[in-house]
Amino acid sequence: MNPAAVSQQITDAQTTEEQFLRRIFIRSQMQEFVQDPLLMAKADGVWYEDVHGKRYLDALSGIYVVSVGHNNRRVIDAVKEQLDTLAFSPPMHGSNPQAVRLANRLAELAPGDLSAVKLASGGSEATEAAIKMARQYHRLQGNGTKYKIISRYHSWHGSTMGSLSASGLASRRSVNEPLAPGFIHVFPPTCYRCPFGKEYPGCELTCATLIEDVIRLEGADTVAAVMVEPIGHTGGIIDPPEEYLPMLRELCDRQNVLLIFDEIINGAGRTGHMFAAETFGVVPDMVCLGKGISGGYAPLAALICRQHIADTFWGDPAENPGFVEGHTFEGSPLACAAGLATIDEIIERDLCGNARRMGERLRAGLGGLKRHGIIGDIRGKGLFLGIELVRDPATKEQFDPPIGQAIGRRALQNGMLTRFDPHWLAVAPPLTIDAEQIDEIIRLLDQSIGEVLAELPAC
Numbered sequence: 001m002n003p004a005a006v007s008q009q010i011t012d013a014q015t016t017e018e019q020f021l022r023r024i025f026i027r028s029q030m031q032e033f034v035q036d037p038l039l040m041a042k043a044d045g046v047w048y049e050d051v052h053g054k055r056y057l058d059a060l061s062g063i064y065v066v067s068v069g070h071n072n073r074r075v076i077d078a079v080k081e082q083l084d085t086l087a088f089s090p091p092m093h094g095s096n097p098q099a100v101r102l103a104n105r106l107a108e109l110a111p112g113d114l115s116a117v118k119l120a121s122g123g124s125e126a127t128e129a130a131i132k133m134a135r136q137y138h139r140l141q142g143n144g145t146k147y148k149i150i151s152r153y154h155s156w157h158g159s160t161m162g163s164l165s166a167s168g169l170a171s172r173r174s175v176n177e178p179l180a181p182g183f184i185h186v187f188p189p190t191c192y193r194c195p196f197g198k199e200y201p202g203c204e205l206t207c208a209t210l211i212e213d214v215i216r217l218e219g220a221d222t223v224a225a226v227m228v229e230p231i232g233h234t235g236g237i238i239d240p241p242e243e244y245l246p247m248l249r250e251l252c253d254r255q256n257v258l259l260i261f262d263e264i265i266n267g268a269g270r271t272g273h274m275f276a277a278e279t280f281g282v283v284p285d286m287v288c289l290g291k292g293i294s295g296g297y298a299p300l301a302a303l304i305c306r307q308h309i310a311d312t313f314w315g316d317p318a319e320n321p322g323f324v325e326g327h328t329f330e331g332s333p334l335a336c337a338a339g340l341a342t343i344d345e346i347i348e349r350d351l352c353g354n355a356r357r358m359g360e361r362l363r364a365g366l367g368g369l370k371r372h373g374i375i376g377d378i379r380g381k382g383l384f385l386g387i388e389l390v391r392d393p394a395t396k397e398q399f400d401p402p403i404g405q406a407i408g409r410r411a412l413q414n415g416m417l418t419r420f421d422p423h424w425l426a427v428a429p430p431l432t433i434d435a436e437q438i439d440e441i442i443r444l445l446d447q448s449i450g451e452v453l454a455e456l457p458a459c
């Protein structure tokens with residue numbers, strides 16, 4: 001690394017490169033970051049460029065965010081225009097036209113009677129709001145004992161205490177314990193490695209039916225909601241069998257339990273429809289959107305609820321306080337302008353259709369990489385696909401030590417951003433991607449896998 005290059009890009013201060021970089025916390029180990037810092041300087045389309053001028057194919061949309069591509073002029077112009085008009089409005093006294101427009105746009109687009117919107121600045125705020133809305137809804141309905149939230153192991157719903165308590169990732173939970181009470185976890189539909197040792201479809205979806213058993217055992221009068229990502233991200237792109245989400249819908253209805261879809265990653269066109277709820281043909285009681293809904297041009301998230309929930313929060317202030325939840329930057333005019341322009345871009349350019357078409361090409365390309373003999377499974381929908389890495393696809397034996405990070409890091413060295421875990425790797429490029437760029441993703445993955453395998457010690 002050339003220290004001078006970085007410091008010239010980011011400061012004139014007289015500190016050393018390392019001192020400089022040690023002052024910012026990032027999401028992984030600082031020591032690694034300081035040794036080999038990745039600092040993006042600019043971006044265009046599906047390409048990033050770092051401070052040294054190296055280009056990276058963004059096969060991850062930053063982190064599932066840059067839905068409409070980098071340097072998208074429509075969204076940039078909309079935010080600039082909004083900056084010149086109104087940058088902030090008082091959130092406690094009212095709202096602003098852009099926020100009201102965005103709420104209406106989302107309500108029109110959402111399936112079923114998902115029709116009222118709480119805006120937020122990030123995914124954790126939206127999932128946290130969903131948990132609170134579920135509890136407050138039941139309380140206003142006279143069911144104040146319904147407070148427990150059922151979610152899944154391996155899941156990630158956010159960093160705030162409530163959303164973290166709903167999350168099922170042991171590594172991120174344990175360092176923050178004790179977490180909030182009232183959160184229960186069940187196994188996700190990981191068919192490739194069924195936690196019940198069964199096989200689909202003979203299993204009759206134990207992973208779904210067991211949730212109703214858990215609700216009964218906990219006491220249906222204590223359970224407020226079930227929260228899931230339609231396609232689970234952490235845990236390795238957990239794409240459920242088609243009956244799974246409809247079964248959750250039915251069992252939640254039977255038990256007067258709300259169904260929440262966390263579509264922070266799944267939504268905004270990523271699975272080939274504006275909402276993953278549409279991809280799976282299930283209308284949940286609440287949907288959380290984030291990441292791709294503003295394309296990364298401003299921090300924006302949203303919670304959309306069904307009409308019967310919205311109605312519950314409507315009434316005489318003396319008896320009904322409304323939805324008790326709020327953040328300073330909710331409904332920021334800048335973020336809402338970015339959201340509206342991003343949605344226009346997704347719809348007018350048919351980026352959902354492009355996600356389906358390019359997703360098929362990407363899936364076929366990943367299928368071709370099976371010839372390396374280490375891809376056990378390809379999962380996901382649209383432009384949200386993952387591969388599970390195994391030493392032996394016949395036995396599903398895992399690599400020990402794992403190989404995922406080595407491949408992901410090699411891809412980065414080779415100029416491509418992916419999401420990698422010890423045993424899986426995910427690809428989710430901007431929805432604007434074209435066929436040639438999809439082929440380039442496959443070429444770079446092919447090269448990276450080949451190089452890592454060639455360096456493995458012979459067994």
Ligand SMILES: Cc1ncc(COP(=O)(O)O)c(C=O)c1O
Nearest residue numbers: 122123124156157158262264265
């Ligand atoms: C499924 C899911 N839900 C919620 C969140 C939290 O969103 P944020 O990081 O914007 O707070 C994330 C973030 O990665 C996520 O992937």
